[in-house]
Amino acid sequence: MISMMYHHVGSDRCSNDLAIFEEHLAYISNNFTSVFPTLEKLPPHPICLIFDDGYYDFYKFIYPLLQKYNLKALLAVTPKYILNDTEKDDTVRLGFEHNDLFQEYKNATFCTYKELQEMQSSGSVQVVSHSYSHKNLLEKDVNLEEELLKSKELIEKNLGNKVESFVYPFGKYNQKVLDETMKHYRYAFRIGNAVNKDFHGINGVIYRVDGDFLEKPDTIFHFNNILKLRCKALIKQIIGN
Numbered sequence: 001m002i003s004m005m006y007h008h009v010g011s012d013r014c015s016n017d018l019a020i021f022e023e024h025l026a027y028i029s030n031n032f033t034s035v036f037p038t039l040e041k042l043p044p045h046p047i048c049l050i051f052d053d054g055y056y057d058f059y060k061f062i063y064p065l066l067q068k069y070n071l072k073a074l075l076a077v078t079p080k081y082i083l084n085d086t087e088k089d090d091t092v093r094l095g096f097e098h099n100d101l102f103q104e105y106k107n108a109t110f111c112t113y114k115e116l117q118e119m120q121s122s123g124s125v126q127v128v129s130h131s132y133s134h135k136n137l138l139e140k141d142v143n144l145e146e147e148l149l150k151s152k153e154l155i156e157k158n159l160g161n162k163v164e165s166f167v168y169p170f171g172k173y174n175q176k177v178l179d180e181t182m183k184h185y186r187y188a189f190r191i192g193n194a195v196n197k198d199f200h201g202i203n204g205v206i207y208r209v210d211g212d213f214l215e216k217p218d219t220i221f222h223f224n225n226i227l228k229l230r231c232k233a234l235i236k237q238i239i240g241n
């Protein structure tokens with residue numbers, strides 16, 4: 001099972017060119033079955049698409065493409081920066097550089113709860129937790145309870161869903177953080193460019209392949225690259241995460 005990590009389209013960092021990205025999604029649609037996390041039997045060629053942070057460009061550009069190509073995706077959000085609704089227009093909401101998007105959250109640089117609700121109701125997007133405030137969970141002063149549990153409770157309260165997946169900010173965690181995570185979630189996602197057998201992941205964590213800055217729509221899925229991802233998975237199984 002391949003799990004992908006993406007951030008933006010058309011931004012200045014952690015991003016993809018919209019035209020290439022559309023071709024990438026078309027390729028996935030033709031060659032894989034996109035799935036939400038499950039411990040049940042997976043279909044052939046399963047892929048789990050995950051978009052981190054929940055920037056407004058997801059709602060504006062990526063969500064319509066998911067619908068067009070009949071794909072499912074997780075959207076990993078951080079409730080501290082989510083507004084209920086907004087009257088700001090697209091020029092404001094899309095007008096900031098990547099590095100300013102968190103501090104400008106009051107300009108609705110992230111999807112609002114209203115937008116998240118709409119996307120989740122469509123069945124093609126599952127909103128999951130990416131912590132409360134997008135802190136590195138290995139930092140000393142971090143409030144793990146707030147980052148892990150409050151984030152989940154806020155999403156569930158606002159969207160009425162059940163949040164079972166957690167995506168580590170910056171991919172950072174250790175065994176203690178993972179143990180805490182699994183008290184509240186069924187699935188924990190990291191970064192690390194490896195494939196997983198299924199949603200049990202590798203040693204309890206699901207690895208994701210970096211899908212930002214795609215040079216061509218399908219290079220990532222070429223035989224040699226998949227082989228590298230499989231080798232990495234084998235090594236991680238043996239030496240630990």
Ligand SMILES: [Zn+2]
Nearest residue numbers: 052053169170
């Ligand atoms: Zn993030």
